[in-house]
Amino acid sequence: MIDQRHDAPPPPDWTFSVLGPLRGWYRDTEVDLGSRQQQAVLAALLLRDGAQVGIEELVDGLWRDAPRAAVGTVRTHLSRLNRLLNPSGDADRVIRSAAGGYHLPSATFSLDLTGFRHLLDASSTAPTDDAARGLRAALHLWCGTALLGLPGPYLEGQRRRLMLMRSAALERRIAIDIEQGRCVEALADLVVVAAEQPYDEALCALHMRTLWKLGRRAEALAEYHRIRGLLAAEVGVDPGLALQDLYLRILSSADNAGRLRRKLPRSPGRSMMLLGAGGG
Numbered sequence: 001m002i003d004q005r006h007d008a009p010p011p012p013d014w015t016f017s018v019l020g021p022l023r024g025w026y027r028d029t030e031v032d033l034g035s036r037q038q039q040a041v042l043a044a045l046l047l048r049d050g051a052q053v054g055i056e057e058l059v060d061g062l063w064r065d066a067p068r069a070a071v072g073t074v075r076t077h078l079s080r081l082n083r084l085l086n087p088s089g090d091a092d093r094v095i096r097s098a099a100g101g102y103h104l105p106s107a108t109f110s111l112d113l114t115g116f117r118h119l120l121d122a123s124s125t126a127p128t129d130d131a132a133r134g135l136r137a138a139l140h141l142w143c144g145t146a147l148l149g150l151p152g153p154y155l156e157g158q159r160r161r162l163m164l165m166r167s168a169a170l171e172r173r174i175a176i177d178i179e180q181g182r183c184v185e186a187l188a189d190l191v192v193v194a195a196e197q198p199y200d201e202a203l204c205a206l207h208m209r210t211l212w213k214l215g216r217r218a219e220a221l222a223e224y225h226r227i228r229g230l231l232a233a234e235v236g237v238d239p240g241l242a243l244q245d246l247y248l249r250i251l252s253s254a255d256n257a258g259r260l261r262r263k264l265p266r267s268p269g270r271s272m273m274l275l276g277a278g279g280g
Contacts, residue, residue, distance in 0.1 A: 014085065014109040016046055019116060019162065020143030022150060026087060034080060037062065040150045041077040042104075045095065047113075047158055050106035052098065061154030078102060112141045113162070120169055128176060135173035142166055167197060174206055183213050198230060201243050208243075212250050220250050 015025045022039045024031050033039045044053060044061050059070045067073075078095055085094040085108075095104050116138050123134035146162035147155050170193055177186035190207045197203055204227045211220035224239070224247040231237050238244070 012107065012109050015111075016042075016109055017112045017143065018043060018046060019112050019141050019146055019166075021148040031084070031087075034077075034084065036150055037073075038077045038080060040152050040155055041074060042081055043147055043150055043158075044152075044154055045102065045104040046109070046111060048103065049111075049114075050103055052101040052103040054101045057154075058102070062152040064153055116141050116165075120165070123172075128180070132173060132176045132180070135169055135176070138169055139166070139173065167193065167200075167203075171202060171206065174210075178206065178210055178213065183210050186210050187214065199227070199234070201227065201240055204239075205243055205246055208246055208250065217250060221247065224250075 013027055017023045022033060022043050024033050024042075033042060040062055041058060044058055055071055055074060058074045059066050062074065063070060078097075082093050082095050085104075094108055095102050119134045119138035119141075123131040123138070126134055145159065146166070147159045150159075170189065174186045174189055174193075177183070177189075186206075187210045190203065190210055194200070194203050194207050204223060208220040208223050211217070211223065224243065227243070228239050231239060239247075
């Protein structure tokens, strides 16, 4: 067999991390990426994965109410970033410009987000054990809140999107752990993530099931009352039917669920839907 490894392209000089504070390494040496606003411009280019972004998009991404000098400020950041990203001075401009837009070719850097997505995609079709390993590896890439501290409406939206991706991956991994009997390990993660997302009913259900499987029935029921009280106080609604049914299964056997539903505690100001009642 012919060894074709020499045909593989060399690894890029730059490595960036966005799954936490923005960080960058040039040939394994970490580099100061400048002011937060300059970092925000760099992050916007990195998240486009090589696609072009217009100067007005960069301006709108940095400010909700842009100052008069916004375009010049962004161009200054781009100029400084070009010098930063070419420390040896032996290459053309790293950030390319064309038709009023800019892009950072994806071949010039590696990004932890790319690895995270790849691991998620692979785990979605893998056998359960392999999926769990892939999800653990994906979550291991995270170092806190995505794009921590970087300003601007564009990155605020991207931060929320990335954190939702992390939460979904963590929920999947926890669900696999519970399915395979690793309830103690799952509970340790659930306590942390449930505190971060106290209104998430899917996480609450996982938390309740885990406590129930561990024989901590009273704590499982208390978790239901916690989210019920929170939802009632903040938005004036009851938990969804799936969570109510789980509460009933924990409270008693499935055979008694119909009788017990009529005795469910109700949130102030709203009558709870009864099991089997007509209407939506």
